[in-house]
Amino acid sequence: MSFHESQTKSLEPDPRRRGQVVTLRATSTGVQYPLAPGARRWVIGSGESCDIVVPDAYVSAMHCVIERRTGGGLVVRDRGSRNGTHVDGSPIEGAELRVGSYLSIGATTLVAMAAPTAERTRATEILRGTHPAFRATLDQALRAAQSDCSVLIVGETGTGKDLVARVIHEGSRRAQGKLVAVNCGAIPRELVASELFGHDKGAFTGALADRDGYFVEAHQGTLFLDEIGELPIELQPHLLRVLESRRVRRVGGSTERGVDVRIVAATNRVDGLGTESSRLRLDLYHRLATVVLSVPALRERMSDLPDLVMAMLDELVPEHGPKQITDEAWDALLAYSWPGNVRELRAAVARAVALGGHDLQTIDFFPELRRRSPSGTPGPESRPVPYASMLRTAMEQALAAKGTIRAAAEHLGMPKSTFADRARAWGLVTGPRVKIPRR
16 A cells, blocks of 8 residues: 655755745746735736736636635636646646746746745754665765765655755855755746746747846856756757856857856656666766765665654644654554655654644554545444554564565565664564654
8 A cells, every 4th residue: 555645846845945935936027926925815817807917818817816725835726717727737727836836827837936034954954864874875965065066866756855955055165155946847848948048038939038047046056956857858968068068048049158056966767877778868967977876765764764753743843732653653654665755754744743633643644544434434444454563474474484684575575674674673683673762
């Protein structure tokens, strides 16, 4: 059974993903449409009666509506528009609008932006964990920060690649400059070149003013190209040329401009990376991969999970008060493989705190485990499925049959380190156990 949270973007949001949305900026013109802090609803369209009037012939009179939820989050809903409403390139009827999201209506694309923040917690304070592989990656990141070489960060989604990029920027000589983070997979395909390199007025329909791109914005700072493997293959040679020459030409422009930028890239597409079969061109890979950092998956450092969970609970105390986790819930948290990694763990903890009582149960973290009677109401069989117990039994049987942790892990299709951590936590083998915190 999978509990993967499929639509999440960041562990601790980068500057384009932090805080609450306060304004929408048109990518082609730079025009900003502020969202009044006291308002709860905005109608967007080309009609004069709309709260946000977008002068676009392809935008319906009342195209979509943005609503503010309790807590400050925003939801955008299509209003039966002629050409539809898209968020981050996907057609929607209703969707969350977060900082950094691209809202496309008609021929206009708006990017959701937050207010500038005066202070920011350093990435090294946010990243938690003592597992040797995890600490080795952070140590390598700090050493790489001392030079200006390009860095490629690889790892599964949700492991914290964006925070490792911040570690590099904050530890470098460019720390006083800007860290410009770009999610290459979230930019509409037709706007990638314009967003990266800028455009001249009149370069394409809707380009009503000159605009600098992310490279110029990151001048004397760091440009973080997240999900670089999602960059359209036909645009990768253009990016390679800029990386080699350190000069950019706007879309529709005739002159080039020099940029002083340090490049950090990240990808979760590791299959074939560094070969001709990769979605990242081989020449671009070699240009980006002067230093390659690998961020371990959460299942490979399960000894860090208790500390991560307790830190997340502490963050939620001001809003929800202190919480306890039952022994059964701890077993389930340690037994689960966390395909969404720390991001999925954070979502599970937030869900449990929001929906559970003082003592958090397994079903508070994994509501999918709750069975219901045919009538839809909880029945006598509504106790959580004993997932942890079943896994523990399977591990005991594998150890008895195979004799060693390595052989038992291979038999169950589990990473050896994950098997060993869980086996020690449950007392199936001798050695250091994963410590379960007690308040």
